[in-house]
Amino acid sequence: xxxxxxxxxxxxxxxxxxxxxxxxxxxxxxxxxxxxxxxxxxxxxxxxxxxxxxxxxxxxxxxxxxxxxxxxxxxxxxxxxxxxxxxxxxxxxxxxxxxxxxxxxxxxxxxxxxxxxxxxxxxxxxxxxxxxxxxxxxxxxxxxxxxxxxxxxxxxxxxxxxxxxxxxxxxxxxxxxxxxxxxxxxxxxxxxxxxxxxxxxxxxxxxxxxxxxxxxxxxxxxxxxxxxxxxxxxxxxxxxxxxxxxxxxxxxxxxxxxxxxxxxxxxxxxxxxxxxxxxxxxxxxxxxxxxxxxxxxxxxxxxxxxxxxxxxxxxxxxxxxxxxxxxxxxxxxxxxxxxxxxxxxxxxxxxxxxxxxxxxxxxxxxxxxxxxxxxxxxxxxxxxxxxxxxxxxxxxxxxxxxxxxxxxxxxxxxxxxxxxxxxxxxxxxxxxxxxxx
Numbered sequence: 001x002x003x004x005x006x007x008x009x010x011x012x013x014x015x016x017x018x019x020x021x022x023x024x025x026x027x028x029x030x031x032x033x034x035x036x037x038x039x040x041x042x043x044x045x046x047x048x049x050x051x052x053x054x055x056x057x058x059x060x061x062x063x064x065x066x067x068x069x070x071x072x073x074x075x076x077x078x079x080x081x082x083x084x085x086x087x088x089x090x091x092x093x094x095x096x097x098x099x100x101x102x103x104x105x106x107x108x109x110x111x112x113x114x115x116x117x118x119x120x121x122x123x124x125x126x127x128x129x130x131x132x133x134x135x136x137x138x139x140x141x142x143x144x145x146x147x148x149x150x151x152x153x154x155x156x157x158x159x160x161x162x163x164x165x166x167x168x169x170x171x172x173x174x175x176x177x178x179x180x181x182x183x184x185x186x187x188x189x190x191x192x193x194x195x196x197x198x199x200x201x202x203x204x205x206x207x208x209x210x211x212x213x214x215x216x217x218x219x220x221x222x223x224x225x226x227x228x229x230x231x232x233x234x235x236x237x238x239x240x241x242x243x244x245x246x247x248x249x250x251x252x253x254x255x256x257x258x259x260x261x262x263x264x265x266x267x268x269x270x271x272x273x274x275x276x277x278x279x280x281x282x283x284x285x286x287x288x289x290x291x292x293x294x295x296x297x298x299x300x301x302x303x304x305x306x307x308x309x310x311x312x313x314x315x316x317x318x319x320x321x322x323x324x325x326x327x328x329x330x331x332x333x334x335x336x337x338x339x340x341x342x343x344x345x346x347x348x349x350x351x352x353x354x355x356x357x358x359x360x361x362x363x364x365x366x367x368x369x370x371x372x373x374x375x376x377x378x379x380x381x382x383x384x385x386x387x388x389x390x391x392x393x394x395x396x397x398x399x400x401x402x403x404x405x406x407x408x409x410x411x412x413x414x415x416x417x418x419x420x421x422x423x424x425x426x427x428x429x430x431x432x433x434x435x436x437x
Contacts, residue, residue, distance in 0.1 A: 021292045025311075026368070026369060027310060028367060029246075036431075038182055040326055044123075044348070046157040047128070047149070048130055051192070053132065054084070054088060055084040055086070055087050055132055055134070056079055056120045056131060056134070057087070057105075057134035058117065059090055059091045059092075061111045062136040063134060063182045071180075071202075072180060079202045083194065083197060085129075090115045090116060091112045091113060093116045093119075117139055118150070120133060122150055125154070125185070130186045130187070131185040133182075133183040136180055137405045138183050138395075142400070145404060145411050146408065152417070155217050160185075161184065162212070162214050164181070164184075165179045165181055165210065166179065168180060171395075173396045174397070176392065177392060177394035178393060179392045184198065188243075189244055190303050211389035213409075215291050215412070215413070217291050217422050219286060221285050221286075222284045223246075223283055226241070228240070228246045228282075228283075229281065230280070231248055231250070231280050232278065232279050234252060234262055235262070237250050237251070240253070246333070246429075246431070247433070248280075250432065254434070262279055275336065275355075276351060276353075278350070279350050280349070283347065283348045285374075285428075286346065291409070291413065292382055293381065296377075300337040300348075301375065302334055302370060303328040303331060303373070304329055304361040304369075309318070309369045327408035332358070333353050333358040334357070334358060334359070335351065360434070367433050367435060367437060369431070369433055370432050370434075371431050371432070372432070373428075373429050379422065391406040
C-alpha cells in the first residue's frame with residue numbers, strides 16, 4: 001500500500017512537471033483578478049469615496065419657486081436630505097459650504113445673479129466624491145460651452161454624468177421656457193452609487209416631463225444571467241461580475257468536454273457547425289447608451305495573461321512592488337465575435353475560431369488565464385435629438401435660445417480625446433480561468 005501511494009505521488013508530481021515544462025505555473029486563486037483589472041484598466045484610476053455625496057445648489061430664481069418646480073420640491077428635497085454629506089451654496093460669485101439640515105437649507109434659497117457655475121463644476125470634477133449640481137444652467141453668455149471642460153475631466157476619469165431636465169416658465173423681460181437641471185456626477189461601476197439611489201427613491205418614472213440623458217465613455221452592457229454573461233453549459237462556469245468586468249471559472253477539461261461538445265459541436269443531423277457551438281452568450285450592449293453617440297460595431301481582443309496574472313498574484317501575496325505597466329500578448333486565431341448577432345440586436349456572442357484554431361496560448365498549468373476585451377469599432381454622432389432638453393429660452397431676448405448647456409454636451413461628446421478614448425479603451429472585459437490543456 002505504501003509503495004502504491006508513493007507511485008501515485010510520483011505520478012502526480014511528474015504530471016505537473018510535464019504540464020508546466022513549457023508554460024507558466026499559475027495560481028488557483030482568482031481573488032486578485034479584480035485588483036489586476038483595476039490596476040491595468042484606464043477607466044479605474046480614480047476611485048470615488050463611497051457614500052459621500054456633495055450637493056451644489058445654484059441660488060437662482062428657479063430653486064426658490066416652490067410651487068412650479070414639482071420634482072424638485074416634492075421629491076428631490078427629501079431624497080437629497082437623506083444622502084448628502086456636504087451642502088455648497090452658489091451665491092453669485094461666492095461658493096460656500098453651508099452647515100445645517102439639507103431640507104431647511106434648500107427652503108432658504110434666494111436668488112443671486114451671475115452664478116459661478118464654472119467654478120462649482122471645477123470643484124466637483126477635481127474632487128473624489130459623487131456630487132449633484134442643481135442649476136438653471138444660465139450664465140451671462142448664453143452661447144458659452146462653459147460646462148464642457150469639467151464634463152470632459154470627469155468622463156476621462158472613467159466616471160459618468162446623468163442629467164435630468166425639468167421644464168418650467170420664468171418671467172424676466174419676456175416669459176421664458178426654462179429648465180432646472182439636476183446633474184449627477186457618479187460612477188456606474190461603483191456599487192450602490194448615488195444615481196442608483198436616486199432612481200430607487202425619487203421614482204423618476206412618475207414624472208413624465210423629466211427628460212434624461214447619460215454621459216459616459218463606457219457603454220451599458222447587460223447580462224441575461226444575474227447581470228453577467230451566459231457561458232456554454234459544458235464549461236460548467238462559475239461567473240462573477242463586478243462593474244464592467246466579470247470572471248469566469250471553468251471546471252471541465254479541454255479534450256473531453258470543451259473541444260468535443262463546443263469546438264466540434266454538431267447539429268441535429270450530425271453535421272459540424274461552422275464555428276462550433278456558441279461559447280459565451282447573453283451579453284448585450286445598448287447601442288445608444290452613450291448619449292450623443294450610436295455604436296454601430298464592436299471588436300474583440302483576446303490576451304494570454306498567464307505570466308502577468310501570476311506575477312501580479314505573487315507580488316500581492318508577498319507584498320512586493322507591482323509593475324505599474326504591463327504589455328499583454330494578443331492571441332490570434334483562438335476566439336471570434338459574431339458580428340451579425342451584434343448588428344441585429346447588440347448581442348456579443350463569442351465562438352472558438354474553429355477554422356484557424358490555435359491553442360498555443362493555453363500554456364499555463366495547472367490553470368490557464370486569458371482575457372477578452374470588447375471595444376467600440378465604429379460610432380456616429382447622435383446629439384441633435386437632445387437639443388430640446390438642454391437648450392432653453394433667453395429670458396432677456398424674445399425668440400433667442402440659451403444653448404450653453406447643449407453646446408457643452410455636444411462639444412464634449414465630439415471631443416477627439418473622448419472619441420479616441422472610447423475607441424481604445426475596453427468597455428467590458430471577461431477574465432477566464434480554465435484547466436490546463
